[in-house]
Amino acid sequence: MTPISTHLLDCLATTDALASAFSDAALLQAMLDFEVALARAQARVGVIPARAAESIANAARLDRFDVHQIALDARASATIAIPVVDALRARVEEIDAGSACYVHWGATSQDVFDTALVQCVGQAGRILDADHARLTSALTRISQAHANTVMLGRTLLQPALPITFGLKAAGWLGASTRSWARLSAALLDARVLQFGGAAGTLAALGANGLAVEQALAEDLGLAVPDAPWHAHRDRLATLVTSCGVYAGTLGKIARDVSLLMQDEVGEAAEPGGGSSTLPHKRNPAGCAVAIAAAIRVPGLVSAFLSGMLHEHERSVGGWHAEGPTIAATLQATGSALSSVADVIDGLDVDADRMRANIAATHGVVFAEKLTMLIVPQLGREKAGALVTQAVRQSRDSGRAFREVVASIPEIARLLTPDQIASLDAPEAYLGSAETFRTRLVAAAGRRTPL
Amino acid sequence: MTPISTHLLDCLATTDALASAFSDAALLQAMLDFEVALARAQARVGVIPARAAESIANAARLDRFDVHQIALDARASATIAIPVVDALRARVEEIDAGSACYVHWGATSQDVFDTALVQCVGQAGRILDADHARLTSALTRISQAHANTVMLGRTLLQPALPITFGLKAAGWLGASTRSWARLSAALLDARVLQFGGAAGTLAALGANGLAVEQALAEDLGLAVPDAPWHAHRDRLATLVTSCGVYAGTLGKIARDVSLLMQDEVGEAAEPGGGSSTLPHKRNPAGCAVAIAAAIRVPGLVSAFLSGMLHEHERSVGGWHAEGPTIAATLQATGSALSSVADVIDGLDVDADRMRANIAATHGVVFAEKLTMLIVPQLGREKAGALVTQAVRQSRDSGRAFREVVASIPEIARLLTPDQIASLDAPEAYLGSAETFRTRLVAAAGRRTPL
Amino acid sequence: MTPISTHLLDCLATTDALASAFSDAALLQAMLDFEVALARAQARVGVIPARAAESIANAARLDRFDVHQIALDARASATIAIPVVDALRARVEEIDAGSACYVHWGATSQDVFDTALVQCVGQAGRILDADHARLTSALTRISQAHANTVMLGRTLLQPALPITFGLKAAGWLGASTRSWARLSAALLDARVLQFGGAAGTLAALGANGLAVEQALAEDLGLAVPDAPWHAHRDRLATLVTSCGVYAGTLGKIARDVSLLMQDEVGEAAEPGGGSSTLPHKRNPAGCAVAIAAAIRVPGLVSAFLSGMLHEHERSVGGWHAEGPTIAATLQATGSALSSVADVIDGLDVDADRMRANIAATHGVVFAEKLTMLIVPQLGREKAGALVTQAVRQSRDSGRAFREVVASIPEIARLLTPDQIASLDAPEAYLGSAETFRTRLVAAAGRRTPL
């Protein structure tokens, strides 16, 4: 078995750790773990001989399986479970012929495959949890550090009003926290055993089904569901869709950073990567990885949901479509998460440039503030006309909006000198920014780990 | 304003009630409700004159707005909020000119639109809740009634083993219950006020922002979020994705029913609909509506998630893409829910045909049972060969599998007469079906309403 | 019937003209047109009495149908065709009872609905064609006008090398032209009659089926397909996916414009729209509409494709899912197209700012050019180190890259004075930009209309 679990074409769509979580080795090991745990549970309950369980455990050694052959053979039955079980049986046959018949006793393909997939997902979840903690910590840190760093708030990519970078980072933090809370709940919820036998009744185990189910779940560290879920995929679907929401949140952070990193804006920059031909460039490489994931994942979510209409007790195709989608979704989400954690952790913030970009508007972003001050006295139409005139003068002349305002008597007479002097002070027009920021940071601090 | 809120082309994609929840009238009313509540909250806090609040409330009468004109005007600013606010201001101007300037005081387009959308969503949620209760009740009833009704479990559309129809219905119930639990949580979670002003800081309200926020939220019956969520759409995204999971669950139920309703299967039938040309037909019309929704919704989910990468404090396009998607998703999900509730409530179950379809296999579906009985003595290869021979003989001759088995001495000698006699008794091979069923029904009973 | 065909929630997702193309009136009219043309074709061939055809034509008056009732009734049979045909029959009954039975003679629901939908699509296609011509013309014009306008090429949102705005516009033009060529081909390809009767054999018409098919197609101006396509939706699917590609192309143009329009970039601006609260703002409203469409359409495409697995001769749900998707896709694409045509047609281009933004890099974007000049003599490592040093010096000091280069003897001695002097001249480093531009414009000029 090869240790390389990443394809070149997909290498930005995963991380090395996540590729390992869904590698051939990991999946096959999880399938063998199921078969061994099943045999042991059945031996404990008295369904099969103890010796059979031991022989099965002894035979289930990863290095004795030919992965490529299993992949080829899977096509005939539309599942890798059959060639894996056949191969395990053959291995047992070699060391204890009489026990071979007890391999996979009373189980069905979906039992072993779904349970193994749940185990791979669990491993992926632990990787994501660590990266999420890293992201949370970095976001909290920069939000606190920049509680007083003023910058332009931008709507529709146009300057709107000042905000603080601390608030912006706290917004990212809040969305990440909420998105992870849902995803981690979905990860927990998905940690259930699949065990139902051929049609979901455990008929082959007669009166012993429930006892075996209980023992098997304990051995594997999984919960026992109300019933086998072979044709009801809502838990996995929720896992996939929760990745979709989190990937979207991560993509939003990455998009913001990539926009702040534009040369013409220059307010923040990720450590970034080089260019194959341009020596002067510093590219938002981490943002690119995260945005790429946020572009791909929604389609993967759609693919999963489209396949939920499983026919009767096992579908023709719906089930078969899930594996690649689940693996791709978790890997893409985790790749985005790892990248965004790196981006935020290494983010260069240029507070001077942030302030300078506000100043570069000459203060016309405070036109709303001016309007609110004078409209009660002048009425909407008159006030609007005067403010528009001031904005235009400031823009055309390059003079500070504040000065232009001071030079228009109809406006200036309504304002105190102090109101004029502080008209374009960003700190004087932040509203409840700091309250919002502290609320978001506090909420994130209440997070509980996976 | 027209009372017709459904388009012919979309009429299966919604219900009349849900179409009303997102109708022009409902949306516009919710926008006006926001503006009136905002003015009242501001008057209470002392931000604007009490008289202004009253005039705004008096002017905000639905029948005085030209919906078509608003729709046309929206294009210029990429939001209906601006023409709605302009029209409201004009109405106030007519009755109290001095108060017109206080319309929409300190708020932004997204405040009024998002909050109004949340209110429409809330109304849709109440409609779904009622239909979900109806579905739950019907599923519980048929599951209990058919606890002992045996039928074929089918995997990959082939006969597998017997199950009970009660278990099958309980599986539908379990998935519906879990899906609704998530969706109803998402509906609750989405009931938050949007109120942040131009850049999400409530700067225009100075020190009064938080007091106004609190009063406004109370008036509208919405929760106060940690911070405005203008650029963080994870709550709405979760709402949409939860619809996706529920729609998939509903589609699965509908697909199962449509398959059971095939003339060649004939085990269950929805009340159904007629054909435009074929007098003998009874079509699974309700299933068709639900499956159509389950086909459409995943793409809508994908569309929502794709748009989550909002730039900075308000996006160029991402926000603008959401409205149609949210409305379409909730309506399609609710249309499916209403249809499936009708289908299950009126389901004709043919228990005799269910049993007959098991019998029509001649009992070869019990081949697994036979294998489990003889494989420990004969070993896998020998047992497998004999069972395969028996299956083939039964299929070729049309004789009962049980009789064929009895006629093969190498098998028969290993079985008691009772084992042979009950070999093809469905009731004798149901495993833990009834336990699974009762667990699922019990879990559904613990549901809490919206 | 109401003349308002746009919902407020969807009003950016369509244009007034496209909303009309898929309005209740348009769809119902097209359905009546089918029934009238069918009756006339059958009368001509001798299948039904001539008098029946006339009575049907007389009864088929739009204003005599209750759209809301049809929408409500559709639910029972999962198609509007049945209530429409029933209503038409009732209208005929009123004026000529004996002819009522000839309404919809030998046809099926899908015949009338699919054919009507194809007619609505045709009307939408004509609207798109006109807007595409408008866009093509505007793009050609600005590409020609700005053949020599230099600007920054930007990769990963970072300054790369100079290009011309003429080339950039020509790139938009090329992609639009190719995307429209495919979409217009798909529109043509989709203009086929649906006519197959209950199971696609025209059995009810005996030997007259093909003659009626031919006459009906001629009357409706549609092509005759090889066979009815009731369960094979590849033509419509291609129409929808071609919209997807075109919408993506339009979204790319809009995204570029919205980025150029950033205050900090300021190179181009659409006429734009205002803000509800910020008097200083000019928003990329047209871009927002187009990007919103480009966000939504991929999910709609996915929804259509997911539904293609129609069961046998008419699906349970797959067919029923199509209508809303087709209508939404064409309207969203057309809305984007209309917006982008407006945006480009009214685009303010600031050539000075474009040049200034190159200059603002101090010329470090010419580092590649310098590298190519010196690397053959110095080798890669040495050359790289020197260029990096020059870039850093220029960035740190704010001195022109050209001057820094001149001050580093190891570099300067390898260059002629002219090479140094023109090092940062944008016009001297445009490569084949103009050839590429003229090729693209020429290819667009070869376009043939719908």
Place this chain on the structure above:
Amino acid sequence: MTPISTHLLDCLATTDALASAFSDAALLQAMLDFEVALARAQARVGVIPARAAESIANAARLDRFDVHQIALDARASATIAIPVVDALRARVEEIDAGSACYVHWGATSQDVFDTALVQCVGQAGRILDADHARLTSALTRISQAHANTVMLGRTLLQPALPITFGLKAAGWLGASTRSWARLSAALLDARVLQFGGAAGTLAALGANGLAVEQALAEDLGLAVPDAPWHAHRDRLATLVTSCGVYAGTLGKIARDVSLLMQDEVGEAAEPGGGSSTLPHKRNPAGCAVAIAAAIRVPGLVSAFLSGMLHEHERSVGGWHAEGPTIAATLQATGSALSSVADVIDGLDVDADRMRANIAATHGVVFAEKLTMLIVPQLGREKAGALVTQAVRQSRDSGRAFREVVASIPEIARLLTPDQIASLDAPEAYLGSAETFRTRLVAAAGRRTPL
């Protein structure tokens, strides 16, 4: 480098041949091919020394590259192009230090990656072409063989009217033929060189850009586009969407076969696969593989289209998202194609069961035929009532519909004995089925190869 190119989790989502087409080896080889061809083209045009081209060609040996390391390094720059080029340069350095600087001369990451991807796509296209030819041939054969095999046409999964299996197969053939025609055109259209340098102008090559472009394209067997397409992805998008349409068509065929293969229908069966626990089962394994692909591909299409909004001259994320999607789409489509070709090629058709299933309706599927015969004399209401009565009597009693009809004087008196006798003869109610069939087969015969 490992020869295993398939992951276990994805092994049904590709074929061995297609996995090879997108394997690490194939992609890396295609990238090296680009760099070698570029050097040779540049040497020919005189841009770089001939010796450099030879050294680069000598160094570009696949087995000297560490794929895993490249995958790890790619993350820093968000592209594998940089580590690949760096590694190639190091290999050249080892054998001819002076030539190392000419590696990747004037090219950019996207040039080498996009062109290599196009080459992998080309190889995949050849594989699909062969499988499509196999499918076409098998479909044509079974359509011809079953031109006269009557079976039930089924709408909404209910019996509608008789059709022929030959027509059904021809419908599959027609849709496959049309879908492939579009996909093969898109494959051809996508075979264009990507070569534009850092910003798409070939600036680094000065006056030699176009000559190098021409020579490079010739060497690689690719067309020269009007201009580099680094930020305009409509050709690839059309390739992906055309796969989407074809996958949908293949999924429809597979769904039909899986439904025909139900034990209760039993009209056709694929060779199929076994079960891990049920010895009596024959599963539609090939159909499952194809349907799984048809479920996944629409989401992949959506992912591609969502990413088309590339910013300026190279996107942040949009480009980076494409590789996995293109590879997964072509592989899934090809996997479905290969499976469906196998399914059709080995299809067991049970013509007797087809006829028997018509008979099992007792002839009520001919109710439409009867209606058409009597409605002109009796009027719609009376005729409808009588036919409904006859259908009900036949259903309740199990008597043949024909006999029931003969026993109802009000109907029987309107029919000739011959009309009654042939009322339920499937062959007498096939309408234009055979014409439609032959038209479809003829159209498929006109197909031209890739």
